[in-house]
Amino acid sequence: MRLPPLYAILDASNFADAGGMLRTAEELLAGGCSLMQYRNKSGKAREMLDEARELKGLAGRAGMPAPHRVRLIMNDRADLCVAAEFDGLHLGQDDLSPEAARRIIGPDRWLGISTHNLEQIAEADKADADYLAIGPVFATASKASPDPVVGLEGVRRARKLTRKPLVAIGGITRTTARSVIDAGADSVAVISDLLPDPRKSTEEFFAVLR
Numbered sequence: 001m002r003l004p005p006l007y008a009i010l011d012a013s014n015f016a017d018a019g020g021m022l023r024t025a026e027e028l029l030a031g032g033c034s035l036m037q038y039r040n041k042s043g044k045a046r047e048m049l050d051e052a053r054e055l056k057g058l059a060g061r062a063g064m065p066a067p068h069r070v071r072l073i074m075n076d077r078a079d080l081c082v083a084a085e086f087d088g089l090h091l092g093q094d095d096l097s098p099e100a101a102r103r104i105i106g107p108d109r110w111l112g113i114s115t116h117n118l119e120q121i122a123e124a125d126k127a128d129a130d131y132l133a134i135g136p137v138f139a140t141a142s143k144a145s146p147d148p149v150v151g152l153e154g155v156r157r158a159r160k161l162t163r164k165p166l167v168a169i170g171g172i173t174r175t176t177a178r179s180v181i182d183a184g185a186d187s188v189a190v191i192s193d194l195l196p197d198p199r200k201s202t203e204e205f206f207a208v209l210r
């Protein structure tokens, strides 16, 4: 698999309602974003499934042919990933094990794992995961109790420990994205710096990432 250089994360906590999130998703798609994660740390399963299905409908209507089609990743919840027919699942260190998640999502969906230090990278590298994430690269206000910042040096070291596609996350902006890719990441995952004007921000990310 090959990751696009921009991985947008839609965190439900940033939106007053599902409509706000969907409008942002539409703008991200219009800006050319082809990989989006739905993250909802406090929602009820039923609401999450409804929102995820709406996202799925939007992404389908974006109508890009493979291999450029939009891919949707569910955070944490293997059950909702399958129920909403998402393309992949992203697991944190405290979520299901990759093996358990794989049994639920099947062999074909993408499986990503968050890591926060070199031991976790080495461990996740051995797991049945399609990509690994390392972070937080920089300070972030978007995550409760973030792990210590790993910096660009952490990305460089992670790159040396795995051949799996590597996503960098945490405090990454249009100003720093290029340096993160140059440190060895294949993709940058972003929440806040896409929010002010999602279409324009997406285009500006691509302008520095291409």
Ligand code: 3NM
Binding pocket: 114, 115, 116, 133, 134, 135, 136, 137, 139, 140, 141, 142, 143, 146, 147, 169, 170, 171, 172, 189, 190, 191, 192, 193
């Ligand atoms: N995971 P922003 S940092 C969701 O370190 C998340 O694994 C992280 O948001 C990790 O782009 C983070 O606003 C927050 O900093 C990313």
